[in-house]
Amino acid sequence: MIEARHITKKFKRVLAVNDLSFDLQAGGSLALWGSNGAGKTTLIRCLLGVFPCKGAIRIDGIDVQRNGKRARAQIGYVPQELAFHDDARLGSAMRFFANLRGVELAQAARSLGVVGLSGHESKRVRDLSGGMKQRLALAIALIADPPIIVLDEPTSNLDSAGRGEVVDTLLRLRKQGKTLIFASHRPDEVITLADRVLVMEQGKLVQQTAPEVLWPSRSSIRSVRLFIEQSDEHEAAEILREGGFAVNHGNSGLTVAIEQHRKAEPMKHLAARGVIVRDFELMRDVSDNDEPEVTVRTEQVSEVLR
Amino acid sequence: MSTINLNGVSKHVDNRTSEPVACLSFARSIMLIARREFRDALSSKWFLLYTIAFTTLAIGVSFMSLAGSGEHGFAGFGKTAAGLLNLIMLVVPLMALTAGAGTIAGERERGTLLYLLAQPLSRTELLLGKYVGLAIALICSLCIGFGLSAGLLAWRAGGVGAGSFLMLVVFTSVLALSMLSLGVLISVQSRRAGVATGISLFVWLGLVFLSDLGLMAGTLLFKLRVQEVFALAIINPLQAFKMNVIVNLNASLDVLGPVGMYASQEFGASLPWLLTGVIVLWCVLPLAIAALIFRKRGGI
Numbered sequence: 001m002i003e004a005r006h007i008t009k010k011f012k013r014v015l016a017v018n019d020l021s022f023d024l025q026a027g028g029s030l031a032l033w034g035s036n037g038a039g040k041t042t043l044i045r046c047l048l049g050v051f052p053c054k055g056a057i058r059i060d061g062i063d064v065q066r067n068g069k070r071a072r073a074q075i076g077y078v079p080q081e082l083a084f085h086d087d088a089r090l091g092s093a094m095r096f097f098a099n100l101r102g103v104e105l106a107q108a109a110r111s112l113g114v115v116g117l118s119g120h121e122s123k124r125v126r127d128l129s130g131g132m133k134q135r136l137a138l139a140i141a142l143i144a145d146p147p148i149i150v151l152d153e154p155t156s157n158l159d160s161a162g163r164g165e166v167v168d169t170l171l172r173l174r175k176q177g178k179t180l181i182f183a184s185h186r187p188d189e190v191i192t193l194a195d196r197v198l199v200m201e202q203g204k205l206v207q208q209t210a211p212e213v214l215w216p217s218r219s220s221i222r223s224v225r226l227f228i229e230q231s232d233e234h235e236a237a238e239i240l241r242e243g244g245f246a247v248n249h250g251n252s253g254l255t256v257a258i259e260q261h262r263k264a265e266p267m268k269h270l271a272a273r274g275v276i277v278r279d280f281e282l283m284r285d286v287s288d289n290d291e292p293e294v295t296v297r298t299e300q301v302s303e304v305l306r
Numbered sequence: 307m308s309t310i311n312l313n314g315v316s317k318h319v320d321n322r323t324s325e326p327v328a329c330l331s332f333a334r335s336i337m338l339i340a341r342r343e344f345r346d347a348l349s350s351k352w353f354l355l356y357t358i359a360f361t362t363l364a365i366g367v368s369f370m371s372l373a374g375s376g377e378h379g380f381a382g383f384g385k386t387a388a389g390l391l392n393l394i395m396l397v398v399p400l401m402a403l404t405a406g407a408g409t410i411a412g413e414r415e416r417g418t419l420l421y422l423l424a425q426p427l428s429r430t431e432l433l434l435g436k437y438v439g440l441a442i443a444l445i446c447s448l449c450i451g452f453g454l455s456a457g458l459l460a461w462r463a464g465g466v467g468a469g470s471f472l473m474l475v476v477f478t479s480v481l482a483l484s485m486l487s488l489g490v491l492i493s494v495q496s497r498r499a500g501v502a503t504g505i506s507l508f509v510w511l512g513l514v515f516l517s518d519l520g521l522m523a524g525t526l527l528f529k530l531r532v533q534e535v536f537a538l539a540i541i542n543p544l545q546a547f548k549m550n551v552i553v554n555l556n557a558s559l560d561v562l563g564p565v566g567m568y569a570s571q572e573f574g575a576s577l578p579w580l581l582t583g584v585i586v587l588w589c590v591l592p593l594a595i596a597a598l599i600f601r602k603r604g605g606i
Contacts, residue, residue, distance in 0.1 A: 045420070045606075048423075048424045050420060050423045050424055050604075050605070050606060051604060051605055051606075052604035052605070068428065069329060069426050069427060069428045069431075070329055070426070072424065072425060072426040072427075073329040073426035075424075077421075077424040077425075079420065079421060079424070081417075082421070083416060083417035083418045083420065083421050084418055084421060085346065085416075085418065087349065096338070096342055097425070099330075099338050100330065100335070100338055100425055100426070100427065101330075101425075101426065102329065102330050102334075
């Protein structure tokens with residue numbers, strides 16, 4: 001259903017997506033996993049044909065760069081945060097998108113019902129909560145019942161209740177046979193929703209695997225940020241990846257997403273290979289945007305490893 | 307995979323599932339965007355302000371035309387049209403340039419451009435739809451001003467010269483479309499609505515004031531010949547508009563000095579066509595360049 005070949009996108013001197021290829025069959029679910037700046041959003045915009053890029057993307061056989069309009073008709077897009085005219089009422093926004101997609105207005109009403117927003121048609125977009133806006137974006141994406149849903153970190157601005165609602169809706173869509181592509185930096189979402197993960201790092205595809213390979217047990221996943229000499233970070237990421245750890249190497253260093261009971265293992269693994277971990281932070285929750293829960297100083301690291 | 311077309315909606319049918327996925331035709335997409343843009347413009351405070359300002363000034367000028375006629379009450383259509391000329395040259399380009407400048411840059415700044423571009427809509431359709439919507443809103447705004455002014459004139463001075471007044475409305479609308487094109491071109495190139503508005507104000511200043519001064523300075527410095535001065539003058543759409551209105555009011559271009567006399571003698575009856583052509587070119591060219599840039603550059 002989706003074929004992406006050698007996708008490369010450069011912004012001036014920054015290579016945002018670097019020679020990335022993948023395939024996705026109809027009904028499949030693919031997660032783009034990586035830290036901020038990994039290139040997930042840029043890749044999604046390339047898939048939508050919003051960003052021109054090198055390489056070839058075909059959606060259901062349609063060349064996205066040559067016939068973006070037809071390709072986008074196959075896709076429902078959910079952004080990180082819905083950006084639509086704040087003054088518009090929910091009902092008129094739905095009417096606009098129903099007209100744009102060439103579907104009956106009844107389908108717009110049905111779509112609102114699917115995400116639990118029926119009865120809110122007279123509310124203005126600016127009066128909706130973050131969770132409601134996200135559900136509206138999902139309703140708009142579903143309005144024409146497209147076979148593919150593309151989501152760019154759909155839960156990143158939501159609280160846990162809102163996240164749960166969106167994930168439940170996406171699970172239902174998966175069961176209905178929709179093809180999903182979504183960007184996320186939450187391992188729990190990836191485990192729940194995806195059957196394949198593309199691990200992205202600084203625009204490159206560093207791993208393409210199943211979520212259960214990265215996180216064998218489904219116990220709660222924690223993120224541990226490791227502070228290593230900058231010159232050793234790349235090597236450390238490779239060592240951890242070879243060891244089967246789910247690693248993000250971003251601008252803020254290395255972050256390993258790992259089961260709660262195995263938190264010290266990445267440090268042990270690196271220590272065994274002679275890489276010194278100066279410090280580490282245990283992240284409160286992956287969604288809390290890198291807010292550390294506990295910071296343990298260097299002297300404590302050796303204690304943990306002992 | 308096959309495509310069927312029903313009432314302007316082409317349905318792309320996936321043969322495996324037989325579920326049609328809709329895709330609007332070029333014209334329907336443009337009309338849909340135009341309708342939304344028109345509604346947004348009507349609810350915009352700026353638009354309301356411009357409409358009130360233009361209407362008030364148009365009625366004011368109609369009343370002031372009285373002074374020239376030495377009568378009390380409203381002067382006739384012909385005289386008012388002449389009086390309105392300078393007001394139009396100041397206000398209409400300002401309205402159209404700023405409206406156009408805000409259109410794409412504003413969507414870009416609010417983050418709504420990405421969302422629209424992620425829909426089954428081409429960039430050309432989006433741009434043309436926004437242009438058409440704004441053009442209709444602008445013309446409606448002008449018609450309110452002209453209409454109220456004309457209504458009062460007809461009531462006080464009868465319908466003499468209504469043809470000239472109607473021509474003025476048509477020419478003003480075309481001038482507004484040309485300035486709107488220029489505004490859209492500025493908008494496509496700008497990341498922020500504020501920057502786009504700033505550039506459009508500078509362009510307005512250039513067209514309204516600086517080009518005249520530049521032409522005068524150039525004529526003195528380079529001792530330009532009359533035909534060169536005429537050619538340089540009509541490059542400015544405002545000057546082309548002014549000459550066209552004067553010609554169509556059956557007035558002599560002699561009032562514009564040797565350049566006007568040259569234009570009358572050289573081009574005669576074809577002069578209005580030449581001047582209209584220049585303004586129409588200003589409608590088409592900036593919009594075509596804007597569409598080309600918007601499509602080629604990609605991104606948001």
